[in-house]
Amino acid sequence: MCGTCGCSANSVTIPLEQRVLARNDDLAHRNREWLAQRDVLAVNLMSSPGSGKTTLLERTIRDLGGDPVVSVVEGDQETAYDAQRIRATGCRAVQVNTGAGCHLDARVVAAALDDLAPPAHSVVFVENVGNLVCPALFDLGERHRVVVASVTEGEDKPLKYPHMFAAADVVVLNKTDLLPHLDFDVDAFIRHLDRINPRAGLIPLSATGGTGFEVWTDLVRGWVP
Amino acid sequence: MHEVSITQEVVAAIAERLGDKRITVVRLEIGKLSGVVADAVRFCFDLVAEGTTVAGARLEIAEPPGRVLCRDCATEYEVDSLIILCPACGSAYAEVLSGNELRITSVEVSVPCAAPAAAPRTR
Numbered sequence: 106m107c108g109t110c111g112c113s114a115n116s117v118t119i120p121l122e123q124r125v126l127a128r129n130d131d132l133a134h135r136n137r138e139w140l141a142q143r144d145v146l147a148v149n150l151m152s153s154p155g156s157g158k159t160t161l162l163e164r165t166i167r168d169l170g171g172d173p174v175v176s177v178v179e180g181d182q183e184t185a186y187d188a189q190r191i192r193a194t195g196c197r198a199v200q201v202n203t204g205a206g207c208h209l210d211a212r213v214v215a216a217a218l219d220d221l222a223p224p225a226h227s228v229v230f231v232e233n234v235g236n237l238v239c240p241a242l243f244d245l246g247e248r249h250r251v252v253v254a255s256v257t258e259g260e261d262k263p264l265k266y267p268h269m270f271a272a273a274d275v276v277v278l279n280k281t282d283l284l285p286h287l288d289f290d291v292d293a294f295i296r297h298l299d300r301i302n303p304r305a306g307l308i309p310l311s312a313t314g315g316t317g318f319e320v321w322t323d324l325v326r327g328w329v330p
Numbered sequence: 331m332h333e334v335s336i337t338q339e340v341v342a343a344i345a346e347r348l349g350d351k352r353i354t355v356v357r358l359e360i361g362k363l364s365g366v367v368a369d370a371v372r373f374c375f376d377l378v379a380e381g382t383t384v385a386g387a388r389l390e391i392a393e394p395p396g397r398v399l400c401r402d403c404a405t406e407y408e409v410d411s412l413i414i415l416c417p418a419c420g421s422a423y424a425e426v427l428s429g430n431e432l433r434i435t436s437v438e439v440s441v442p443c444a445a446p447a448a449a450p451r452t453r
Binding site for chain 1: 332335336339340342343344347348354355358365366411412413414415422423432433434435436437438439440441442
């Protein structure tokens, strides 16, 4: 009720019909154009903490051997440890610390891309914050979304975190060298993944042992513009 | 807890569209398949809105269910999670028709009363 005279006509409805993530999506679109103009491939790597994203990247950089050139955006809540590990391989890396934030967004990736200035026909891997929930919702402007799962995590992960697995173009199943020591049922994992996202490619590999790794590096080479 | 950043986006988007207008009601649409938990948005809304033009506003959230079309047998069915299997043929090849909504549908703003403030009474 109006505080001045007691009338009831003191509020008006304004239709907005606006997507909540419109600002992020606009920035992601700008990132995508920026990358396309430079013939740069961006890949968003997502997983739970400890599935081996950084180890996967270290070996990817080594095995690609500079063709194509790789640079990395490292997302973590705190520390620059991962960026230091990536730089130790000789490639450029920018660390983004999100503090309390649980995911990267298009704005921080835009700033990181400016810093990295990736050369034409190269690859930028964006290692998202280790989290199987929040990063799934935020478009960064990447061309491909890769979810890394590992055999130490349990084969029901796709059913427990369906949004993440539904968002993936490719799922890497890491640490397969440990399979002889675990009860992990690969067929059950595939069945669960098929229920959530039958279109996703699956690459079982070991980032430390190297088994299956050339399937992954061939795929990345094939993606480069 | 991406609902905090989602809610911050809501408040920022409203401020961007409506400037310093005082908001009394915020209406959102958060589909069951959107990946955002409406209860978590309700939980943090007051905190995020504090000190903004949205402070104290009533939050109304509509939660449309997920509607899915089976690509194999063309059955249309309803789901409330992304674990989607066609009840008719068991296929997981499905197209989400609705339930992904994550939108600010409308707001209500308070409009200053057109009547002049009551003149001080004189005897």
